[in-house]
Amino acid sequence: MAIKQPSAPAEPGDAIAPPPAAPQVEADSSPVPGVLRNVVLGAFLLYCLLPATWIIAAMTKDNGQIFSTFGLWFATPIHFFENLSGLFTYQNGIFLRWFGNSLVYAGSITLGSTLICAMGGYAFSKYDFPYKQLLFNFILGTIMVPSTALVLPLFLLLNKVGLVNTMWGVILPSLVNPFGLYLMKTFWDSGFPSELIEASRLEGASEWQIFWRIGMPLMQTGLVTVALLCFVGAWNNFFLPLIVLSQDSLYPLTLGLNVWNSVSSAAGGRPVYNLIALGSLISVLPLLVAFVVLGKYWRGGLTAGATKG
Amino acid sequence: MRQYRKTALLFLAPFLTVFVAFYLTPVFYAIYLSLFIRKRVGIGPAKEIFGGLANYIRAIQDGDFLNGLKNMFVFGVVQVPVMLGLAIILALLLAESRGIFMKICRTAFFMPYGIPSAIGALIWGYLYSPNLSPFNQVLGALHGGAIDFLSPGVVLYSIANIVTWTWTGYNMITLFAALQNIPTELYEAAKVDGASPWDIVRSIKIPLLMPTLKLLFIFSVIGTSQLFTEAFVLRPLGYVADNITPNLYLYLTAARDANYSYAGALAILLALLIFVISGPFLRRISSK
Numbered sequence: 001m002a003i004k005q006p007s008a009p010a011e012p013g014d015a016i017a018p019p020p021a022a023p024q025v026e027a028d029s030s031p032v033p034g035v036l037r038n039v040v041l042g043a044f045l046l047y048c049l050l051p052a053t054w055i056i057a058a059m060t061k062d063n064g065q066i067f068s069t070f071g072l073w074f075a076t077p078i079h080f081f082e083n084l085s086g087l088f089t090y091q092n093g094i095f096l097r098w099f100g101n102s103l104v105y106a107g108s109i110t111l112g113s114t115l116i117c118a119m120g121g122y123a124f125s126k127y128d129f130p131y132k133q134l135l136f137n138f139i140l141g142t143i144m145v146p147s148t149a150l151v152l153p154l155f156l157l158l159n160k161v162g163l164v165n166t167m168w169g170v171i172l173p174s175l176v177n178p179f180g181l182y183l184m185k186t187f188w189d190s191g192f193p194s195e196l197i198e199a200s201r202l203e204g205a206s207e208w209q210i211f212w213r214i215g216m217p218l219m220q221t222g223l224v225t226v227a228l229l230c231f232v233g234a235w236n237n238f239f240l241p242l243i244v245l246s247q248d249s250l251y252p253l254t255l256g257l258n259v260w261n262s263v264s265s266a267a268g269g270r271p272v273y274n275l276i277a278l279g280s281l282i283s284v285l286p287l288l289v290a291f292v293v294l295g296k297y298w299r300g301g302l303t304a305g306a307t308k309g
Numbered sequence: 310m311r312q313y314r315k316t317a318l319l320f321l322a323p324f325l326t327v328f329v330a331f332y333l334t335p336v337f338y339a340i341y342l343s344l345f346i347r348k349r350v351g352i353g354p355a356k357e358i359f360g361g362l363a364n365y366i367r368a369i370q371d372g373d374f375l376n377g378l379k380n381m382f383v384f385g386v387v388q389v390p391v392m393l394g395l396a397i398i399l400a401l402l403l404a405e406s407r408g409i410f411m412k413i414c415r416t417a418f419f420m421p422y423g424i425p426s427a428i429g430a431l432i433w434g435y436l437y438s439p440n441l442s443p444f445n446q447v448l449g450a451l452h453g454g455a456i457d458f459l460s461p462g463v464v465l466y467s468i469a470n471i472v473t474w475t476w477t478g479y480n481m482i483t484l485f486a487a488l489q490n491i492p493t494e495l496y497e498a499a500k501v502d503g504a505s506p507w508d509i510v511r512s513i514k515i516p517l518l519m520p521t522l523k524l525l526f527i528f529s530v531i532g533t534s535q536l537f538t539e540a541f542v543l544r545p546l547g548y549v550a551d552n553i554t555p556n557l558y559l560y561l562t563a564a565r566d567a568n569y570s571y572a573g574a575l576a577i578l579l580a581l582l583i584f585v586i587s588g589p590f591l592r593r594i595s596s597k
Contacts, residue, residue, distance in 0.1 A: 030405045031506035037402045041414050044399060048417045048478065051432040054443065058435075071436070071443030120324030127317035142332060144531055144587055145580045152563045152572050153339040154331065173331040181324060207316045236425035238538050243564070254427040258542055261431055265545040273435065280428045287423040295416070 058277035059083055066273050083278045090275055097249055098256035099282070102235060104167065105252055109174045109234035114227045117177055118219065121184025122211055126197060136185075139178050147239060155243045169244040170252075174234055180226045187222030188215070224297045228290065235287060253283040336580075343574035357570065364574035374575060377555035378582075380465055381533055388469040389529045393522065395473070396480035400518075401510065403481070404488045415485070418478035426475060430542035433471045434459075438546050459547020468539045468553075476532070480525050487521040488514065527587045534583045555579050 030037070053072050060080040061069065069075035087095050123129075124136055154173055155164065163169040192215050200210045216223070238254045245251060248259065257279050264271040346360030368374055403414060421429060435441045437458035445455040458467045491514065499509050537556040543549050552558045555575065563572035 031510055032402065032405075037405065038410070041399065041402055041406065041410070044395075044477075045414055045417050047474070048421060051421075051429065051436065051474075054436055055432055067440060070446055071441060116323045116327065119320045123317045123320035127313050127320070129314050129317045139328065141584075144583050145336065147535055150332065150335045150339075150576075152559070152569065152576060153335040153342060155563075156342075156569060157335060157338055172327065175327045176332050178328075207313070211320070232423060236427070238425065238427040242541075254425045258427055258431065261434075261542070262545045273441070276431065277435075280432060283428055284424050287425075288420070291420070291423050292416070 055277050055281050058274060059281055061274055063271050063274050066277075079274065080278075083274045086272075087275045087278050087282075090272065094248065094256065095253075095275075095279055098251050098253045101167075101250060102252040102254075102283070103286075105170055105174075105237070105241075106231050106234040108171050110227050110230040112171070113175045113177045113180060113230045113234075114223060116175055117180035117184045117226055118216065118223060119211070120181045121186075121188050122215065124181070124185045125188035126192075126194065140182055143178050151240055151243050154240075158244060164244055165246050165250065167250060170237070170241050173240060174237065177226075177230060177233075180230060183226050183229070184219075184222055187219060187225075191222060192218050221297070224294065228294060228297055231290065232287060253279070257283065339573040339576050341573075342570045343577055345570045347568065347570065360570075364571050365578065367571065368574050368578055373552035373558050374555060374578075376550075376552045377558050380553055381536070381555060383465065384469060384472075384533045384536070385530055388472060389526065389533065392473045392477050392529065393480060393525060395477050396484055396525075397515075397518065397522070399477070399481045400484035400488055401514065403485055415482070419482050420478065421475045422479040424475070426538045427542055429475055430471055430539040433467070433474070433539075434543050434546045437467055437543070457547070459543060459549070461548055461550060464543065464547065464549055465553065468536070468543070471539045472532075472536070476529070480529075483525060484518055484521055487518055491517050530587055531583060534579060 050072075057072060057074050058066055060078045060083070061075055062079045062082070065075045065079070124132065150173075158164045158169045158173075163172070196214065197210055200214055205214070235252075236254065237252065238258075241250075241252050241255050245255065248256065251259070257276055260272055260276050260279070263269040264273055264276065343364050344359060344361060345357045346363050347355045348358050348360075399418065403411060403418075406414070436443065439445065439455065439457055439459070442455075442458065444458075448454050448456065457463065495513055496509055499513060504512070535556060536554040537560065540549055540553050540557045541560070549557075551561050556579070559572045559575040559579070562568050562575065
């Protein structure tokens with residue numbers, strides 16, 4: 001009997017994307033008139049975009065204009081290109097360093113954590129072992145532990161093993177991702193039938209080959225979803241680097257820009273709000289690109305956990 | 310399946326290793342630390358001595374810690390319902406929209422979730438800051454008044470606004486997806502039975518959204534208990550009390566006052582509190 005190969009790789013997003021907009025409700029069956037609906041949605045749209053408006057205006061101003069002109073509109077003369085070169089040269093171009101650090105942190109955490117969760121989720125989905133359910137529930141329960149409860153003692157422990165103020169001190173603790181493990185288990189449950197494993201075993205494939213060569217290619221949707229959630233979490237991380245790092249050349253963007261803010265706001269500090277505004281915008285660009293390009297994975301992954309209930 | 314036990318363990322090993330090293334060990338270490346108190350014995354520097362539950366007894370009488378908990382409670386009963394209420398209204402409205410406007414809204418509502426909270430709070434901080442705030446520029450032009458969004462009585466609500474801005478879209482998208490999963494036949498059947506559009510919202514949509522809503526509620530409560538970044542980021546820009554959230558208070562206890570044993574006790578108490586509040590909810594949901 002030949003190993004049953006999937007006829008075609010599943011279309012990304014297939015398994016979890018909401019069904020294509022079924023016109024389930026005609027306009028006349030809505031309890032709210034269309035005009036009112038659009039007004040409410042439009043008002044919330046403006047609210048969501050308000051901070052973006054301030055940032056886009058501020059990145060074209062110099063510091064004086066930021067204080068003296070209306071915050072939600074542009075002012076002349078435009079200082080955008082000055083700010084751009086200022087951003088990459090201020091303090092010997094440390095912004096670029098922070099950007100690179102963020103990429104290193106987020107990249108390594110995403111790769112490592114996704115692989116660890118894929119393997120762990122596979123173990124919970126496809127094998128039986130003593131106390132399996134108990135262990136799984138226990139791991140899930142730890143999602144509720146507030147991060148501060150962990151990070152402070154973690155700092156002391158890292159200090160003992162010499163990982164404080166190193167990149168590893170940020171990366172290694174971030175590899176733990178109980179929610180990612182839970183998501184991967186549900187993806188393995190629904191996306192990789194056990195009969196396929198049995199058949200592969202009869203063909204003489206090793207357990208690792210079954211996981212890596214046959215299982216993983218079928219898990220595209222799940223892997224991208226978990227990787228995206230890891231990336232967002234790692235890119236946005238603030239608390240852990242704040243505690244672990246003291247040397248500014250190791251900072252990620254979130255921490256670095258906040259240091260600039262503290263200095264700008266302190267008495268006697270040179271304000272660089274224009275650079276912070278432009279830097280903030282640049283710091284969210286990778287996420288916005290990932291969101292627009294991979295939108296359906298985001299929506300699917302976020303809702304996979306919550307709509308199963 | 311006994312033969313595969315060892316294989317299962319190998320697959321699980323990387324997760325368990327980091328989980329034990331960077332998750333369980335710190336928790337137990339925090340418990341251990343929390344049992345010590347710092348005491349000055351005779352002349353010389355203070356020493357860490359075993360104090361039993363002394364830190365815990367101190368914590369439950371600590372006005373600063375209790376103030377943080379009180380604020381957390383206010384958040385739980387004001388901000389969370391407002392945010393989830395907004396999310397449900399927007400999800401219901403969005404589900405009835407079509408075309409490009411719907412797609413723009415869907416993306417824009419969700420966007421704040423993708424923005425690092427440290428950056429989002431920073432920008433809101435500028436919108437609040439007395440020197441920079443465009444709101445006050447408008448108010449000033451209208452009738453010369455101004456609101457200090459970062460003053461002691463107001464700052465908690467300013468933080469609530471940042472949290473609402475960040476998370477409403479996330480909650481809305483989740484509810485929106487749950488709405489799409491409701492079979493359309495239910496609406497058809499209800500309409501045949503003479504149900505009005507309001508009846509359908511009240512008797513079909515809302516009840517079917519309840520499991521999702523409960524889960525979002527739990528996640529929001531857990532998030533509330535972890536409030537830190539927003540308060541921390543706003544500190545240089547205005548007056549943010551040290552005890553505004555339990556997390557900020559315990560961070561300062563450790564990072565500024567270097568009192569790790571007391572911070573450990575605060576952390577453990579906070580975690581227990583979250584367990585007590587959200588445990589029953591979570592059990593009910595997972596048993597379904």
